[in-house]
Structure formats: C-alpha cells, structure tokens
Amino acid sequence: MATQADRARPDSSGTVDAREIESFSSVADRWWDEDGPFKPLHRLNPVRLAYLKRSVCDHFGRDASSGRPLSGLAIADVGCGGGLATEPLARLGAAMTGIDASDEAIAVARAHAETSGLAIDYRPLAVEALAASGDRFDALVALEIVEHVADRRAFIAACCRCVRPGGAILLSTLNRTARSFVLGVVGAEYLLRWIPRGAHTWSKFVKPSELARDLRAGGALVEDVTGLGFDPLSNRWFLGRGVSVNYMMRARLPEGAG
Amino acid sequence: MPAMERRFDIAVVGGGLSGMTAALALARAGFSVAAIERGEPGRVLADAFDGRASSVAYGSRLVLEALGAWERMASHAQPILEIRVSDRDAPLFLHYDHADVGDHPLGWIVENRFIRRALAAAVAETGGVEVVAPAEVVAMTRDDAGAALTLGDGARIVCRLAVACDGKASPLRAMAGIPAWRRAYGQTAIVCTVRHERPHRGVAHERFLPGGPFAILPLPGGMSSLVWTERDAIARRVLELDRERFLEEVAWRFGDFLGALELAGPVWSHPVGLVLAARLTDRGLALVGDAAHAIHPIAGQGYNLGVRDVAVLAEALVDGRRLGLGAGDGGPLEAYARRRRADAMAFVCVTDGLNRLFSNRLAPVVLARGLGLAAVDRLPPLKRLFMRHAMGTVGRLPRLMRGEAL
Ligand SMILES: Cc1cc2nc3c(=O)[nH]c(=O)nc-3n(C[C@H](O)[C@H](O)[C@H](O)COP(=O)(O)OP(=O)(O)OC[C@H]3O[C@@H](n4cnc5c(N)ncnc54)[C@H](O)[C@@H]3O)c2cc1C
Numbered sequence: 001m002a003t004q005a006d007r008a009r010p011d012s013s014g015t016v017d018a019r020e021i022e023s024f025s026s027v028a029d030r031w032w033d034e035d036g037p038f039k040p041l042h043r044l045n046p047v048r049l050a051y052l053k054r055s056v057c058d059h060f061g062r063d064a065s066s067g068r069p070l071s072g073l074a075i076a077d078v079g080c081g082g083g084l085a086t087e088p089l090a091r092l093g094a095a096m097t098g099i100d101a102s103d104e105a106i107a108v109a110r111a112h113a114e115t116s117g118l119a120i121d122y123r124p125l126a127v128e129a130l131a132a133s134g135d136r137f138d139a140l141v142a143l144e145i146v147e148h149v150a151d152r153r154a155f156i157a158a159c160c161r162c163v164r165p166g167g168a169i170l171l172s173t174l175n176r177t178a179r180s181f182v183l184g185v186v187g188a189e190y191l192l193r194w195i196p197r198g199a200h201t202w203s204k205f206v207k208p209s210e211l212a213r214d215l216r217a218g219g220a221l222v223e224d225v226t227g228l229g230f231d232p233l234s235n236r237w238f239l240g241r242g243v244s245v246n247y248m249m250r251a252r253l254p255e256g257a258g
Numbered sequence: 259m260p261a262m263e264r265r266f267d268i269a270v271v272g273g274g275l276s277g278m279t280a281a282l283a284l285a286r287a288g289f290s291v292a293a294i295e296r297g298e299p300g301r302v303l304a305d306a307f308d309g310r311a312s313s314v315a316y317g318s319r320l321v322l323e324a325l326g327a328w329e330r331m332a333s334h335a336q337p338i339l340e341i342r343v344s345d346r347d348a349p350l351f352l353h354y355d356h357a358d359v360g361d362h363p364l365g366w367i368v369e370n371r372f373i374r375r376a377l378a379a380a381v382a383e384t385g386g387v388e389v390v391a392p393a394e395v396v397a398m399t400r401d402d403a404g405a406a407l408t409l410g411d412g413a414r415i416v417c418r419l420a421v422a423c424d425g426k427a428s429p430l431r432a433m434a435g436i437p438a439w440r441r442a443y444g445q446t447a448i449v450c451t452v453r454h455e456r457p458h459r460g461v462a463h464e465r466f467l468p469g470g471p472f473a474i475l476p477l478p479g480g481m482s483s484l485v486w487t488e489r490d491a492i493a494r495r496v497l498e499l500d501r502e503r504f505l506e507e508v509a510w511r512f513g514d515f516l517g518a519l520e521l522a523g524p525v526w527s528h529p530v531g532l533v534l535a536a537r538l539t540d541r542g543l544a545l546v547g548d549a550a551h552a553i554h555p556i557a558g559q560g561y562n563l564g565v566r567d568v569a570v571l572a573e574a575l576v577d578g579r580r581l582g583l584g585a586g587d588g589g590p591l592e593a594y595a596r597r598r599r600a601d602a603m604a605f606v607c608v609t610d611g612l613n614r615l616f617s618n619r620l621a622p623v624v625l626a627r628g629l630g631l632a633a634v635d636r637l638p639p640l641k642r643l644f645m646r647h648a649m650g651t652v653g654r655l656p657r658l659m660r661g662e663a664l
Pocket residue numbers: 271272273274275276277294295296297310311312313314393394395396423424425426429430447448449485528529546547548549555557558559560561562563564
C-alpha cells in the first residue's frame with residue numbers, strides 16, 4: 001500500500017517516513033518523561049532490555065551475571081529516539097552508536113546522555129546513511145521502528161549491511177493481527193491514550209513471517225522469536241510465547257557473509 | 259564562597275528507623291548513598307530521644323540479618339512467644355501461639371534506641387554511605403537527570419534518586435506535590451516502659467479499651483513497653499499526672515497479672531493519625547516508611563512496613579541495574595510502587611478498621627467484634643494467615659526477606 005505520508009510530505013526520502021518523524025519530533029522533549037507520551041515505552045523498557053541483554057550475551061557467549069557483560073561490543077541503536085534503550089546498553093558496557101532521523105530526538109538524546117555521564121555516539125541519520133558510512137557493528141538493535149518506516153524491506157537490508165559477519169540483529173515490533181489492532185491501536189491509542197493518537201498505522205504492522213523474509217533477503221537468519229505479553233492485572237509486561245501483539249526477533253549474519 | 263555541591267547515586271532523606279535501614283541496604287547493594295538527617299547524630303542516638311519499642315517481624319529480622327544489623331541488636335531483642343488479644347468486656351478473644359505457625363517466635367520486641375544504634379553502627383562500617391547530619395533539606399528540584407536537594411546551609415546534594423524517609427509529615431512528599439490522604443483519630447499514644455514483679459514469659463497483650471488499644475510488649479530483663487492509645491482530651495490529663503497517679507491509671511488498665519509495676523523511664527506521647535501518600539513514587543523520588551504510609555500503631559507494624567519497602571526498593575534498583583537502568587529511571591521505580599502498593603493498603607485498612615471497630619462501644623458493634631474475632635480464633639487457617647501477615651511472610655517476598663543476597 002502506498003503510504004499517504006509519502007504524498008503528504010515531499011521531503012520523505014529512502015526509508016524515512018517524514019510524517020512519522022514529524023509526529024515523534026513534536027513530542028521529542030518528552031522522551032524521558034515517564035508519564036508523558038512515551039509512557040508505554042518506559043513500561044516496556046525493562047522487558048525489552050531483558051531480552052536484548054540475554055540475546056546479546058547468548059550470541060557472543062558473554063556471562064550475563066557480570067557487571068558489564070556487553071563491554072567491548074559495538075552496538076548500533078537504529079531509531080534510538082531519546083535513548084531509552086541506548087543508555088542502558090551503554091551502562092552494560094557496549095560502545096553505543098544511536099541514530100535517529102529526527103534531529104530533535106538526537107538533540108534530546110545527546111543532552112540526556114550528558115546528564116547521565118555516558119559517552120554515546122549519537123548521529124541524526126537514517127539507516128541507509130549509516131550503512132553508507134562504512135561503519136560495521138557487532139550488533140544492531142531496532143526497537144519499535146519497523147512499523148514506522150516507509151519501505152520496510154529496504155530498511156531491513158540497510159540494517160543488515162551495518163552488521164559485521166557473525167553479528168546479530170535484534171528487532172521488536174507489533175504483529176498485524178486482529179488482537180494487535182484491538183489492543184495496540186484501539187486500546188493503546190484511543191481508549192487508554194497511552195500513545196499519541198495516530199502514532200500507529202495498523203496496516204504497517206508486520207507479521208513475524210514477513211519480517212523473517214525481509215531479514216533473509218538481507219542475508220540474515222532468524223534464530224528466535226519471543227512474544228511480549230501485557231498483564232493488565234499486575235500492570236506489567238512479560239516475555240512469553242504469544243506473539244500476537246508485540247514480539248522481538250533475533251537474527252544472525254552468517255560468518256563469511258557481508 | 260560558592261555553595262558546595264556533591265553527587266551521589268542516591269540521597270536518603272531522614273535518619274529515622276526507615277532511613278537508616280534504607281541507607282544501609284542501598285549502600286550494601288553498591289550504590290553511593292548520602293544519608294541526610296536534620297537531627298544532631300548524638301542526640302538522635304541518646305536514650306532520651308525515642309522511648310518507643312518496635313516489634314520486629316520475622317521477615318524484618320531476615321532483612322536486618324542480611325544487612326548485618328540484627329547481630330548488633332539481638333541481645334536486646336525479646337522473642338514474642340504468644341499474643342493475647344482481649345477486650346474489657348471479654349477476657350480473651352484471640353490467642354496467638356508461635357507453636358501454631360512453626361518453630362520460631364512470632365516476632366521480637368526491641369527498643370527503638372537499640373535499633374537506632376545497631377543501624378548506625380552498621381552504617382558506619384559500610385563503605386559507600388556518607389552521613390550528612392545535622393542537615394535539613396529545604397528545597398528539591400528534579401529533572402531528567404534526577405534530583406537536586408538544597409540543604410539549610412545552601413550546600414547541594416545532587417543524586418539520581420531521592421528516597422524520602424522523612425516521616426509522616428514528609429517535607430519531600432509535599433515538595434513533590436504528592437497528595438496525602440489523612441485521617442485523624444483524635445487519639446494520642448502514651449508510651450512508657452515499666453518494670454514488673456512477675457515475668458512476662460514472652461507474652462504480648464493487646465487490650466481493646468474504649469479510648470483505644472492498650473498494648474503490653476515484653477522486653478528483656480523483666481520489663482515491658484506500654485503503648486496506651488487514649489482519646490486526646492483524656493490523654494492530655496493523664497500526661498499531667500504525677501508518676502504515682504499515672505502508674506495507678508496504668509495499673510487499673512493493665513491488670514495485676516504481672517504483679518506490682520514501676521516506671522523505668524520517662525513517659526512519652528505521640529499523636530496518632532493515618533497518613534497515606536497518593537503515590538509511592540514520582541520522577542526521581544521514592545517514598546519509604548512513614549513518609550509513604552503512617553499507620554495506627556495498633557498492630558505494631560510501622561517499622562516492619564518500612565523494612566519491607568526498603569527490601570523491595572533495593573531489589574527493584576538492583577534488578578534495574580542488571581538491565582542497565584539507572585537508579586532514577588522509571589522501570590525500577592514503577593516496579594517498586596507496583597509491588598508495595600497492595601501491601602501498604604492492606605495494612606492501612608486492617609489497622610484503621612481494627613481501631614475504629616474497637617474504639618466503639620455501640621452494643622451491636624461490641625457484639626459483632628466478639629463474634630468476628632471469636633470466629634477467627636476458631637478458624638485455624640484464617641488465623642494462621644493473619645499471623646503470617648503480621649510476621650511479614652505473606653505474598654511475593656523480596657529476596658532479602660527470603661534470606662537471599664540481592
Ligand atoms: C506510639 C507509636 C508506637 C509505635 N509502635 C510501633 C511498633 O511497635 N512497631 C512498629 O513496627 N512500628 C511502630 N510505630 C511506627 C514506627 O515507629 C515508625 O513506622 C518507624 O519509626 C518508621 O519511621 P520513619 O523512619 O519512616 O520516620 P521517622 O521516624 O518519623 O523519621 C523521619 C526522620 O526524618 C527526619 N527529617 C524529616 N524531615 C527532614 C528534612 N527536611 N531534612 C532532613 N531530615 C528530615 C526527621 O528528623 C526524622 O529523624 C509506632 C509509632 C508510634 C507513634
């Protein structure tokens with residue numbers, strides 16, 4: 001489906017959907033406000049980080065119980081926003097590069113990293129530009145972004161080019177099911193007002209099979225799919241098998257590829 | 259001279275029982291901690307400062323053991339082997355015997371001065387805590403980076419997280435604009451220690467009198483701590499009596515089962531009221547202890563609730579740190595609030611309900627409470643649940659309360 005955003009905003013280019021970027025930029029200064037528009041991401045963050053830490057440690061044979069298990073690993077966070085996941089990964093020892101197509105988000109992320117005393121390389125770039133820069137990373141994470149890009153296949157291909165052979169790609173996104181429509185779009189945006197209205201276009205949500213196909217096309221092999229569930233009674237997220245709403249995916253770039 | 263500014267991971271404001279426990283637990287978890295207290299350290303630890311005794315539940319003891327503080331107060335701890343609950347109209351409603359729930363006591367009574375000294379000694383031996391006292395926090399600002407506290411002398415303490423252990427009037431809670439729900443009981447707690455002729459054999463008594471509950475808490479060395487809750491107007495008159503007349507009033511309520519009584523120290527009084535914060539956390543701020551929930555002393559659970567707050571907060575922060583989250587980040591604070599809310603509410607309701615039930619002389623209520631409590635006494639499973647609640651061993655326990663490392 002041709003996205004309306006491309007027509008509405010002539011300055012959209014490559015995988016960047018300008019209207020999406022604008023909707024995030026307008027609230028960029030609230031990235032770190034836990035009760036602000038990004039509250040659901042703050043809620044989601046601990047469980048996302050648990051998955052990222054476990055996956056990266058598994059992939060690189062790191063001891064997850066050590067203090068800085070990711071030290072020495074170069075990781076790119078694509079669509080880093082205000083740095084909600086970038087900073088924790090840096091605290092776990094990774095050398096982090098965060099990119100986002102929104103200049104405002106990068107400015108907020110830089111300022112916040114400074115107050116946190118963390119050295120993070122933030123760049124206002126789209127992923128194609130990062131791939132073109134020639135920098136290669138041990139791992140790349142792209143969280144809650146594939147459902148916002150204009151050309152998903154091109155986006156995933158560029159992500160794959162940023163990772164060295166033997167490296168890992170970690171994604172999280174929303175599945176395109178009736179359940180995710182009800183919970184994610186109607187529930188989260190309209191009923192609970194968790195996220196700004198219109199933040200999600202359900203038709204852009206991605207089935208795990210589609211994401212796996214895009215990764216394969218980019219040369220990566222899917223090794224794990226894990227669901228994220230929300231328990232409204234205890235008001236918390238957990239990792240599990242059900243992938244009908246939110247899920248995370250881990251893929252490997254084979255040695256000798258790239 | 260420019261005002262001094264110091265940085266810590268965490269600033270614990272208030273050096274009462276909750277605050278010292280928090281500073282100790284968080285420093286031992288590896289955070290750099292400033293422990294700020296407005297009182298003079300020497301004065302706060304002196305005998306005359308705090309005449310109360312606290313019941314330390316089994317779960318709290320495990321936490322204090324894990325923090326290296328229990329061993330420093332153990333010799334002053336009186337095990338509670340039985341609890342007898344009675345009413346003036348009926349001699350015995352409820353009888354709790356530790357043998358019903360296992361082989362350890364129902365709890366321990368320790369005078370607050372010994373708890374304070376044990377905690378202070380453990381804090382002094384723990385690297386990573388800087389005691390800032392006497393110093394009063396007069397202002398607080400917060401942003402994405404955490405909290406900045408201004409002290410009375412203009413010095414600043416900058417931290418990722420401020421932990422408010424500043425008591426039931428909590429200035430930090432007010433500075434953060436967190437509303438508090440209050441209930442005045444019109445009661446005053448009169449507290450004193452008595453020496454008695456006959457041994458107490460580890461029995462604690464809770465007697466429901468029309469003016470409020472009257473508790474007799476056994477202490478080591480043939481003494482007991484009394485917490486006599488009385489309507490304000492009567493309490494005011496009682497406090498004006500000379501020691502001899504005062505003891506007569508005590509003896510009349512206390513009964514003569516422990517023989518002749520003698521006052522072992524001064525008589526203290528504390529206003530009793532319920533204060534419950536609308537939220538346990540805010541940006542860069544966590545409320546702990548009485549700042550979060552000051553309850554009626556009827557169940558002797560005030561300090562125990564604070565200890566549980568501390569154990570859960572330390573665990574949430576350590577779990578967050580394992581995921582790379584900072585001490586002031588939303589995830590850990592949200593986990594703390596989520597896990598503590600239910601427990602605090604349960605205690606508020608139980609203590610509030612009990613007090614109102616028992617401070618009432620209407621005949622139907624008297625009858626109902628007789629039936630109600632008598633029923634509890636005849637239902638062993640319910641009674642055991644009540645007891646385990648009071649012992650602090652119900653629900654999903656934080657690691658420190660299971661005797662595990664953080
Ligand atoms: C009569 C009575 C009997 C009780 N009996 C029991 C019992 O048997 N068992 C039990 O578990 N609990 C009992 N409690 C409750 C128990 O004493 C409290 O819950 C416990 O002391 C925890 O208090 P806290 O440390 O949270 O606050 P507090 O003891 O009130 O300490 C707050 C501290 O913060 C300091 N402070 C305040 N503002 C500032 C500021 N701006 N800057 C710096 N410092 C500041 C104060 O100086 C104070 O030292 C009883 C309470 C009362 C009144």
